[in-house]
Amino acid sequence: MVSMEALRARQPKELLQTDVFRTVPPHDLTPTDLADLASAQVLTDPAKVLDVYQRHVSSGGADSAVLIRAFAQLGFLFDPNSFFSTADRQLLTKHKQFRSLAHDLWKVRHELPDAVAPLLLYSMACMDYRCVPLLPHLLDAVERSLTNFRVEALSLLLHSIASLGLGGEQVIFDEVDGSRTRDYGPLCAMVIQELGRRALLEEDDPDSGGSVHDWSRAAFGVVMSGLYDVSETANDYPVLPLLIVRACEQLQDKSELEQSGWAQFFLYQTLYCVDVEKPTCEEAVKRAMPMWIQELLHHRWLDSIVIHAQPQGADQMQRDVDMCLQRTNTQALLNCSFGREWDEQHCWFAGFMMEPKVALECDSMLPLGPGRPRPSGWVGLKSRIARKIGLRVVTLHECFWAHLTEDQKDEQMLRIRAQVGYTHNKEMEQRRKKIRQKAHTYKGIESKRSDWTRQPAPPSDEAAFT
Known part of the structure; x- marks a missing residue:
C-alpha cells in the first residue's frame, strides 16, 4: 500500500505549500x-458581486447566506432608482455566472428561511427575472408566514408578485421533473386581504406600521394585478379604498406630497386606472383621496413625476424589433404616449405605436414553462389600459422571438401588419426619406482641398460709397 510519505515525496514543491488533501x-x-x-x-x-460569488463557489463553499446576499445586492443595484438601463439588466440576467447563482439558490432552497422570501422576490422584480424553479418554494414560504410579516414586507410582496405577472390569473409552474405545481394565483388575493386587515388595525392604532410609500405601493400592486374588488373578509369592504385612505392620511400638506417620491406615481396611476377600468369600488377610491391631492398630482404629473418614473435607456428586444420594423419599412412611433382622446395628458407609453391605433409591446420575461409565456405585470396592466381606450395590442414574447431568424422575424412582422390592418402613410415616408449629406462622385476625381480658394470679402457700405 502506498504511504502518505511516498505520495508527498513525488509532489511538486509548489503543491507541498498547501494541504491538497x-x-x-x-x-x-x-x-x-x-x-x-x-x-x-x-x-x-x-x-x-458576481466575482465574489464565483470565488466563494470555487473555494468549495455553497453557504446560503452568501448566495442570498449576492442575489439581493444585484437586485438592489437594479432597483427603479438605479442608473442602469433596461438593457444592462437584461445583460446581467443572461450572464452565465448569474444563471449559476440562481441555480445554486435553487439547490439550497430547503435551507432558505421564510423571512428571505420578500427580499428574493423583490430582487427578481427589480431585475425583471422570473426564476421559475425557485418561485414555487418562495411562494409557499409567503403563504406559510403571511400573518407574521409586517406591513412593509406585505406591501413589498404584493408589488413584487404583481410586477412578476403572478397575480390575478392562474399561475402554474413547470417542475424540473416535468410535472406541474399547484395554482398560485389566489396568493395575491390573500396578501391583499391581509393588508386590508392591517389597514383596519391601523385605524385603531396609528403607530402599528406602514408609511405613505408602503400603502401607496400596495395600492398600485392591487391595480397591477387587476384585483380591484378583493374585499377584507371581516366586513366585506373593498381593500383598495382602505389602502388609499391609509396612504393619504399621512400627507399633511403640499410639501410632504411633493417630497414623497414614488408614492406620487403610485397614487396617480391608481386613480387613473380606476377611472379607466371602472371597477365597482371606483367611487370609494376617488372619495378616499382628498381633492387637493388629486389636483396637485394632476398638475405635477408631466414635468415632475412621469419623467422620473419611465424606464431609461435601451431595451434589447425593443431595439431588435425596431430593426425589424425598419427592414420591413413599417412606420411605428417608438415609446409613444397614448390615452383617451379627451385626456388632458397621457399617462402611458406604448413600446411602438402603429396606425390604425395598434400598440406593439415587447415582453422579455421568462415564461412559466416551455411554450407558456406570461408578460410582466407592468406590460399586462399597460395592455389592459390600452384595450380599454380603444387600441389593439400585439405582444411579442422574447421566449419565441429570440429563436427566429432575421427572415422569420420579418415574415412575422408582415403577417402582423396584415392581421391588424396596418396602413402606410406615403407622405410621412417622403418626409422621413434620408437626404444625401455628401455629394456623390467617383473615385479618383474627388475635389481636393488645395483646389479651393477663399473668395474675397464683399466691400462694406462705407468703402463702397467713399
Whole structure:
C-alpha cells in the first residue's frame, strides 16, 4: 500500500505549500465573502458581486447566506432608482455566472428561511427575472408566514408578485421533473386581504406600521394585478379604498406630497386606472383621496413625476424589433404616449405605436414553462389600459422571438401588419426619406482641398460709397 510519505515525496514543491488533501473549506470562508460583498468597492459593482460569488463557489463553499446576499445586492443595484438601463439588466440576467447563482439558490432552497422570501422576490422584480424553479418554494414560504410579516414586507410582496405577472390569473409552474405545481394565483388575493386587515388595525392604532410609500405601493400592486374588488373578509369592504385612505392620511400638506417620491406615481396611476377600468369600488377610491391631492398630482404629473418614473435607456428586444420594423419599412412611433382622446395628458407609453391605433409591446420575461409565456405585470396592466381606450395590442414574447431568424422575424412582422390592418402613410415616408449629406462622385476625381480658394470679402457700405 502506498504511504502518505511516498505520495508527498513525488509532489511538486509548489503543491507541498498547501494541504491538497483537505476537503473541508476553512471555517472563515463565509465571513470573509460576506465582508467583501459589503465593501464599498463591491457594493455598487455587479461584476464584482458576481466575482465574489464565483470565488466563494470555487473555494468549495455553497453557504446560503452568501448566495442570498449576492442575489439581493444585484437586485438592489437594479432597483427603479438605479442608473442602469433596461438593457444592462437584461445583460446581467443572461450572464452565465448569474444563471449559476440562481441555480445554486435553487439547490439550497430547503435551507432558505421564510423571512428571505420578500427580499428574493423583490430582487427578481427589480431585475425583471422570473426564476421559475425557485418561485414555487418562495411562494409557499409567503403563504406559510403571511400573518407574521409586517406591513412593509406585505406591501413589498404584493408589488413584487404583481410586477412578476403572478397575480390575478392562474399561475402554474413547470417542475424540473416535468410535472406541474399547484395554482398560485389566489396568493395575491390573500396578501391583499391581509393588508386590508392591517389597514383596519391601523385605524385603531396609528403607530402599528406602514408609511405613505408602503400603502401607496400596495395600492398600485392591487391595480397591477387587476384585483380591484378583493374585499377584507371581516366586513366585506373593498381593500383598495382602505389602502388609499391609509396612504393619504399621512400627507399633511403640499410639501410632504411633493417630497414623497414614488408614492406620487403610485397614487396617480391608481386613480387613473380606476377611472379607466371602472371597477365597482371606483367611487370609494376617488372619495378616499382628498381633492387637493388629486389636483396637485394632476398638475405635477408631466414635468415632475412621469419623467422620473419611465424606464431609461435601451431595451434589447425593443431595439431588435425596431430593426425589424425598419427592414420591413413599417412606420411605428417608438415609446409613444397614448390615452383617451379627451385626456388632458397621457399617462402611458406604448413600446411602438402603429396606425390604425395598434400598440406593439415587447415582453422579455421568462415564461412559466416551455411554450407558456406570461408578460410582466407592468406590460399586462399597460395592455389592459390600452384595450380599454380603444387600441389593439400585439405582444411579442422574447421566449419565441429570440429563436427566429432575421427572415422569420420579418415574415412575422408582415403577417402582423396584415392581421391588424396596418396602413402606410406615403407622405410621412417622403418626409422621413434620408437626404444625401455628401455629394456623390467617383473615385479618383474627388475635389481636393488645395483646389479651393477663399473668395474675397464683399466691400462694406462705407468703402463702397467713399
